[in-house]
Amino acid sequence: MINRFILNEVSYFGPGARKMLPEAVSRLGKDKAMIVTDPGLIKFGVARMVTDILDEAGIKYEIFSDVKPNPTVSNVKNGVDAFKKAEAGLIIAVGGGSAIDTAKGIGIVVRNPEFADIVSLEGCAPTKEKSVPIIALPTTAGTAAETTINYVIIDEEKQKKMVCVDPNDIPAVAIVDSELMYSLPRDLTAATGMDALTHAIEGYITKGAWEMSDMFEIEAIRMISRDLPVAVEEPSNADARNGMAVAQYIAGMAFSNVGLGLVHGMAHPLGSLFDIPHGVANAILLPSVMRFNMECCLDKYPAIARAMGIDTTGMSAEEASIAACDAVTALAVKVGIPRHLSELGITENDIPRLAEQALSDVCTPGNPREVTLSEIVNIYKQIL
Numbered sequence: 001m002i003n004r005f006i007l008n009e010v011s012y013f014g015p016g017a018r019k020m021l022p023e024a025v026s027r028l029g030k031d032k033a034m035i036v037t038d039p040g041l042i043k044f045g046v047a048r049m050v051t052d053i054l055d056e057a058g059i060k061y062e063i064f065s066d067v068k069p070n071p072t073v074s075n076v077k078n079g080v081d082a083f084k085k086a087e088a089g090l091i092i093a094v095g096g097g098s099a100i101d102t103a104k105g106i107g108i109v110v111r112n113p114e115f116a117d118i119v120s121l122e123g124c125a126p127t128k129e130k131s132v133p134i135i136a137l138p139t140t141a142g143t144a145a146e147t148t149i150n151y152v153i154i155d156e157e158k159q160k161k162m163v164c165v166d167p168n169d170i171p172a173v174a175i176v177d178s179e180l181m182y183s184l185p186r187d188l189t190a191a192t193g194m195d196a197l198t199h200a201i202e203g204y205i206t207k208g209a210w211e212m213s214d215m216f217e218i219e220a221i222r223m224i225s226r227d228l229p230v231a232v233e234e235p236s237n238a239d240a241r242n243g244m245a246v247a248q249y250i251a252g253m254a255f256s257n258v259g260l261g262l263v264h265g266m267a268h269p270l271g272s273l274f275d276i277p278h279g280v281a282n283a284i285l286l287p288s289v290m291r292f293n294m295e296c297c298l299d300k301y302p303a304i305a306r307a308m309g310i311d312t313t314g315m316s317a318e319e320a321s322i323a324a325c326d327a328v329t330a331l332a333v334k335v336g337i338p339r340h341l342s343e344l345g346i347t348e349n350d351i352p353r354l355a356e357q358a359l360s361d362v363c364t365p366g367n368p369r370e371v372t373l374s375e376i377v378n379i380y381k382q383i384l
Helices: 017-028 039-043 046-057 073-086 097-111 186-205 211-233 238-258 262-274 278-296 301-307 317-334 348-360 373-382
Strands: 010-013 032-036 060-064 090-095 134-138 150-155 160-165 173-176
Touching: 010 017, 010 238, 017 046, 017 090, 017 134, 017 173, 032 046, 032 073, 032 097, 039 046, 046 060, 046 090, 060 073, 073 097, 073 150, 090 097, 097 134, 097 150, 150 262, 160 262, 173 238, 186 211, 186 238, 186 262, 186 278, 186 301, 186 317, 211 238, 211 301, 211 317, 262 278, 262 348, 262 373, 278 317, 278 373, 301 317, 348 373
Parallel strands: 010 173, 032 060, 032 090, 090 134, 134 173
Antiparallel strands: 150 160
């Protein structure tokens, strides 16, 4: 079997790493950028932490902030038009997965105009040209969009999240600066952190997992279990913030190359149909889907338990696996994640439509256990 691993050309880490931005721009040989961000990051001054660096270096830029929390086809099309009008040479994406995913869509279409309808990018689109160079600066510790070959865009007409997988979209440079995450509210810190944990666990048990991806995912699980509760309770704790920033990147390095599973398959329609934040959807689903998969993962769940601080000495594989599931539930409760979909306005009448989309989602086939429509319905009902 041949395994592939694709990573950024260059990545920078640590508090204040954004100071490397002028060097990164210079290395790419471009003299004007389009910044892709969202209105909230402009309002609260986070985007300015990046633009101040550009101003000091005399680097020209224009800002595009038409980005929704769950980005749409229209957002990407508007961004393509804005990039052309700006006559920029690269994109600087400042934000969470929404901004970085929008930037990826823009960068791909500018260089591959035959995909200008955007919807044709769903799945593994056969693009020929690499994206416009992207420098990605994440402001959340969750999606790892700065290091993945994936992006997610909503098709408004079908009310469906399109998962796009394309080696040509990976940002050329990732700058993981935890100082950009200090103002993240408690609830978003929790949700994005559980999103990162979901990436690590699903990437560890997915059908495509292998020794190299396992190595990264287990370390990410260990770090998230250690640092997420502290980051939630002590937002200005520099060590915890930086730990989460690095952990989510580590998880992204691996899952980007091996795939995900049913948690993401079931989370995507919750976002596209009901606009539920992706991290919250993943966090609610993760413990139940882990229990569904347990019989296929008795060889791996004990390692998850140990990475989360559980002493599995004397436990059987099944006992240690149950402990892993319980540890994930306990962490979600500790950081304040809702327990039930009904708390988010979902009703039993919504489940059939959710299940249909989940079954056909591009992430679902990566699940270690085969799943049927009725089983997906039952999982949704368990957490209703």
